[in-house]
Amino acid sequence: MLRVFRSKQKYATVRPKSEQPVRKDVPDNLWLRCESCAAMIYRKELQKTQHVCAQCGHHFRISAFERLQTVVDADSFEALAPLRAQNPLDFPAYEEKLQQARERTGLEDAVLIGTARVDGVRIVIGLIDFAFIGGSMGSVVGEQLVRGFELASSREVPVVIFSGGGGGARMHEGIFSLMQMAKTSQAVGRFRQTGQLFLSVLTHPTMGGIYASFASLGDIILAEPGALIGFAGPRIVAETTRQKLPDDFQTAEFALEHGMLDAIVSRSDMRTTVAKLLSYHV
């Protein structure tokens, strides 16, 4: 009995080495769960699919740099000179917030903008990055967009703006943020007079002050599937109206159905769609 017991004990404590190290070495971020269908996705696989879930087609949020690569010709992008935000209201902790956002995103502010080519066609391209203070429009975003439109006017090239993650207003800049809505809308208005195309692409989420200004003023407005698009935040709407809201409320599909979009284009088709539209306007 005793011997049997011992041998059992030994048997129980010894575990095959081959199984252990694999688990220990798995980094936490190798896999992730799809926000939409809860499928487990291998991160490297996600990069290959341009951050779209292969199971359900959910479009993950991507950075401005990542998006740039999915749209423009390789090595064709040249950024405008960066600008630095100030703190006109002396809003508490705004500088720190900016600094953290700069470090996190590698961007100077919430917009990446410059010249590029798509299938050889020269354009001015702007991309708003949600990871930078919610992709909100402060003075720098406003000014850079206006400069982008002005540059496109002088070079007589189209403008493509991905309002990727336009959170809306930059609260910390108060009235200065609000005025960027006027400033950018006017830049679109002036650009209209050149006869060049302004293609506005709405990606998740495009809300508030960005949606209610330049992003809505494109000659053609596209959106990514499932993107949240609207003026008032869905929570505010729910609280104010105490009304049962449709499941697809303020999605790209909802906007398309109500006549607010020209088309929904998936990320994998975006580059060819942009190129096609540009070719119709040369």
Next chain:
Amino acid sequence: MNTSFEWEKPLEELETRIRELRSFIQEQGIDFSQELNELERKAERQRKQIYANLTPWQRVMMARHPKRPTMLDYTGLVFDGFMELHGDRAVRDDGAVVGGIALLDGEPVTVIGPQKGRDTKENLARNFGLPHPEGYRKALRLMRQAEKFNRPIISLIDVVGAYPGLAAEERGQGLMIAECIEQMSFLRVPIICVITGEGGSGGALAVGVGDRILMLEHAWYSVISPEMCANILWKDSSRAAEAAELLKLTATDLLRFGIIDDVVTEPLGGAHRDHTGTGRQLKAFIKRHLAQLKRKNTGALVEERLQRFRQIGAFSEHTRQQVAVEEPDTAASEEGAPDDSSGTENDNKHTPDKKVGGGYND
């Protein structure tokens, strides 16, 4: 309805004592005129003291006072012969926005603006002054009409924000606001915007692009309401008073920032205490600014309007190279700014951007 504020209580007590003393003098025939004068002087001092030192939050509350004149009050107080014109020609007539033609000392002008209700019943009919897209479409229709007939536009703004609702979103609230902002920017007639009460974010800016932006003394104008700001910062909208301080939303702040052109002084104690006086004052300001605008030719008018907004922003250029110097005066005057101490950044805060095309345009 009790329409006085907490901070007015000491003044009201004083005013009550004055009234009592007056009636006492009348009834008893005893001469207390010296005491009465003393009290009245004290009340006057206190009045000035109180209203000159209102906190931003107190001003927000003044701006929201239920007895404050509304758009439809001003049409009678400032103008004559107002004829309201209804409907957006697409969906319906939005009662939260009022517009029409009126006379300003005999000259036809188009007057538009959000309309809050003056009682519960009217508030329900007017959706508490929160416009749907069709309200903005109506405003835009009337502004285009004004352009056709070369009528100046007076936009009187008192709105917490555009309505956050299902139907509003279905019908393109964001698109309509954007369209209003763009179209208003290029209209070939003088536009005077006046924030008369609340200037809440995009819902206000949608009818807020003009050649002159005026603000009543106790109005507020910001990108977000103090309540929502407090909610975002501290998850506590009851701390709105603190948020109001941070947002720099008073007329004084916005004049200092160069966002507005003029502050329309209100009768002591606020517009709600003296509608006629407020109307008289507002009319004088509108007439003065309109006279200036009418001297400009149309092209210059629109160009200056665009330039005005083009130049708003608080940012700095990054490298010394771009500071190079088309306007040495500007650079020199900005040297005192804190961010400029390193000498590597050009402070562009609140000043015209003189270097457009210089840094990137080659």
